[in-house]
Amino acid sequence: MGRVVAASAIREDGDQPVDTELALLLGGTQDHQVEVAYEYGPSLIPPRSSDRFDMWRYSSLLPLADGPISYPLAVGGTPLLASPRLRAEVGLSALSLKDETRGPTGSNKDRATALVVEHALRTGVGTVSCASTGNVAVSLALGTAAAGLGAVVFVPAQVAEAKLRLMLLAGATVVKIRQGYERAFALSREAARRLGWCDRNTGLNPLTVEAKKTVAFEIWEQLDRQVPDVVVAPIGDGVTLAALAKGFRELIHCRVAEKMPRLIGVQAEGCQPLRCSWLEDRPIEAVEPRTIADGIAVGSPVSAPAVLRDVRQTQGAIVAVPDEAMLSAITRLARAGLIAEPAGAAAFAGLEVALEADLVGRRESVIVLVTGTGLKTPQHLRQVGRVHEVEGRIEELEAALQA
Numbered sequence: 129m130g131r132v133v134a135a136s137a138i139r140e141d142g143d144q145p146v147d148t149e150l151a152l153l154l155g156g157t158q159d160h161q162v163e164v165a166y167e168y169g170p171s172l173i174p175p176r177s178s179d180r181f182d183m184w185r186y187s188s189l190l191p192l193a194d195g196p197i198s199y200p201l202a203v204g205g206t207p208l209l210a211s212p213r214l215r216a217e218v219g220l221s222a223l224s225l226k227d228e229t230r231g232p233t234g235s236n237k238d239r240a241t242a243l244v245v246e247h248a249l250r251t252g253v254g255t256v257s258c259a260s261t262g263n264v265a266v267s268l269a270l271g272t273a274a275a276g277l278g279a280v281v282f283v284p285a286q287v288a289e290a291k292l293r294l295m296l297l298a299g300a301t302v303v304k305i306r307q308g309y310e311r312a313f314a315l316s317r318e319a320a321r322r323l324g325w326c327d328r329n330t331g332l333n334p335l336t337v338e339a340k341k342t343v344a345f346e347i348w349e350q351l352d353r354q355v356p357d358v359v360v361a362p363i364g365d366g367v368t369l370a371a372l373a374k375g376f377r378e379l380i381h382c383r384v385a386e387k388m389p390r391l392i393g394v395q396a397e398g399c400q401p402l403r404c405s406w407l408e409d410r411p412i413e414a415v416e417p418r419t420i421a422d423g424i425a426v427g428s429p430v431s432a433p434a435v436l437r438d439v440r441q442t443q444g445a446i447v448a449v450p451d452e453a454m455l456s457a458i459t460r461l462a463r464a465g466l467i468a469e470p471a472g473a474a475a476f477a478g479l480e481v482a483l484e485a486d487l488v489g490r491r492e493s494v495i496v497l498v499t500g501t502g503l504k505t506p507q508h509l510r511q512v513g514r515v516h517e518v519e520g521r522i523e524e525l526e527a528a529l530q531a
């Protein structure tokens with residue numbers, strides 16, 4: 129398994145080395161995103177022949193001591209889908225969707241939960257806590273329940289009802305914060321420190337980035353060990369995008385890949401602090417989120433410095449999409465067989481904006497991350513098409529189908 133040899137805090141004024149032991153302790157003590165490094169080489173990459181296709185396949189590049197994995201839920205190894213219909217519609221012959229809705233709770237948060245809970249099991253921590261706009265908390269509630277641990281989750285008062293019910297069904301202690309996600313984040317951190325919980329908070333716990341980077345390794349393997357030209361991903365706190373960048377960078381460090389994909393981040397028009405900062409080349413300013421896409425309704429993203437660094441370094445971009453475009457994207461993805469929530473469909477909506485802005489070439493290989501299932505957000509499933517209702521006779525049916 130992977131041995132961490134260095135750690136650095138990712139800050140606006142540049143990366144700074146930090147103590148590796150401290151960085152990994154109970155979710156880190158840092159106020160910045162921390163990235164850890166290994167002794168890289170080709171031997172850290174699993175051989176083609178190995179049969180396991182899940183997140184633990186990449187244990188040599190995860191900060192875990194040797195030993196069996198106790199986390200009970202299946203995580204990672206999600207499909208890469210090539211929809212001929214979407215390829216034709218969008219006009220991209222090498223477009224694929226990375227279906228991250230296939231985690232145990234239907235979002236890419238399940239990767240981070242798995243590694244944090246595995247770490248908690250090994251270190252004997254009984255309670256794991258987090259702040260969340262919804263999906264992290266659902267993922268943590270179910271993940272800790274499966275592992276026999278406790279969870280305390282801090283959510284904004286306007287959290288989606290179905291998500292809230294899932295947290296409660298799994299037996300988590302749920303705290304609603306009227307002041308919203310920003311405050312939930314700060315309060316959960318303070319509470320974890322005071323009460324000795326393991327803090328799963330996204331970005332600040334380096335395990336969250338480490339787990340989420342495995343999606344890059346999977347994409348590379350699923351493309352027969354090729355790096356795509358472009359990867360499009362939604363940005364909430366920015367961990368998903370920063371982790372993608374770290375994963376592809378590590379493939380280069382391990383000397384099995386030679387280039388980075390261009391990373392295109394997608395924010396909601398009603399919550400685009402990173403896009404504004406990137407466009408105008410100025411420090412990030414927190415905003416009040418106004419979007420139906422709760423997964424990306426983050427006004428002050430934790431991983432902002434890493435996202436800006438990675439988008440610039442890969443000659444990528446950040447685009448914004450209106451809620452309306454996400455709702456349309458949900459319909460189009462459904463017609464390719466994939467059920468997404470608004471944040472989960474944001475990258476696909478963003479791809480169209482990127483194409484119009486000539487940020488993506490028609491012949492390039494492009495991966496779009498679909499990060500969360502629409503099954504938890506029935507309120508955002510549009511009523512489209514029409515229902516044929518009949519009494520029950522075949523003649524009636526024939527007539528109805530011809531009408």
Ligand SMILES: *Cc1c(COP(=O)(O)O)cnc(C)c1O
Nearest residue numbers: 263364365366367368423499500
């Ligand atoms: C959390 C989330 C995102 C954003 O991920 P970050 O790592 O916070 O940038 C996007 N889509 C869905 C469905 C999410 O749950």
